[in-house]
Amino acid sequence: MIPEHQLRQIALFKELDSAELAKLGAVIQERRIPKGSYIVYEGDPGPSMMFLLEGKAKVNLVSPEGKEIVLANLDKGEFFGEISVLTGEDRSANVVATTDCRLLVFPADEFKRHVSQYPGLAFAMMKELALRLRASSEKIGDLVLYxxxxxxxxxxxxxxxxxxxxxxxxxxxxxxxxxxxxxxxxxxxxxxxxxxxxxxxxxxxxxxxxxxxxxxxxxx
CATH class of the missing domain: 1.10.10.10 (Winged helix-like DNA-binding domain superfamily/Winged helix DNA-binding domain)
Structure with a gap:
């Protein structure tokens, strides 16, 4: 059982009430990942979303020649793995712990059920995805224009x-x-x-x- 005060450290959960958080805490699990370890591999199945309770991570792709491209840097309170959960497809990128990390793991079926039940969670998710889309657009613009x-x-x-x-x-x-x-x-x-x-x-x-x-x- 993940306590309420820890769940409130996650931006996506901040606006949920105590009853909703109690239900989330009953289905979310905690994992610890050491610095330098892969949390997610590109091409793997995506059975869950993950949230950074502590630590930092990077989202990257690596070319066949070994060249790394960093797509995003993740900090405490942020989440990843949503693309696979929402589309049902395999992981689209790697996620690597750049410090020791504590993660909250939200199974895909439970996430979908809670999103359908709690509009506040669905709205927070849409808002965060819109911000990420904007950041991606800006990064593409940077590559082209600057x-x-x-x-x-x-x-x-x-x-x-x-x-x-x-x-x-x-x-x-x-x-x-x-x-x-x-x-x-x-x-x-x-x-x-x-x-x-x-x-x-x-x-x-x-x-x-x-x-x-x-x-x-x-x-x-």
Missing amino acids: DVYRRVARTLKGLAKLVAVGDEEKLLIEERPTHQELANMVGTSREMVTRALKGLEEDGCIIIDNKRIEVRKMPI
Whole structure:
């Protein structure tokens, strides 16, 4: 039985009442996944949706030559696996734990039953899918319309979060990705990302401090 306070950490469940959450908690299971492990493999059957209770993960595809493309980065409270659950098809991408993770696993048949019973859950799902479609459209637009410099800038801005530092708030990436990881996110080479980061730093758009990046005014 998953307790209510844990379920409320999931954005999709925040607006549900206690009675609804109690029913969800009875059918959802918990799993722990170590850093670096595959949670989902492309092409596998998709019998469940999954929610990140703790940790971070990435959604990727890997070419036959071994080149990785990162489709999305997932944080605490987000979900994945919805495409297979809704379409009945196999998994469309891999999901890899980038930190140790705690997952909530929602069986597909139970998810469909609860969505049909609780309009609030269905609406929250539609809203989140619309936001993801918008993000995908923006990423495609970035690839078509922007050079690497601006694609890196937009990716960094998307990764950054407001953090209180003393008496002010700064837009920070507290665990900066490697140059190769950034290259996988924006669809370019590591060398091009290195040049773009150097240019952004010289232009005063970012400050790189050890493992952190402070994001300032971006050329986007």
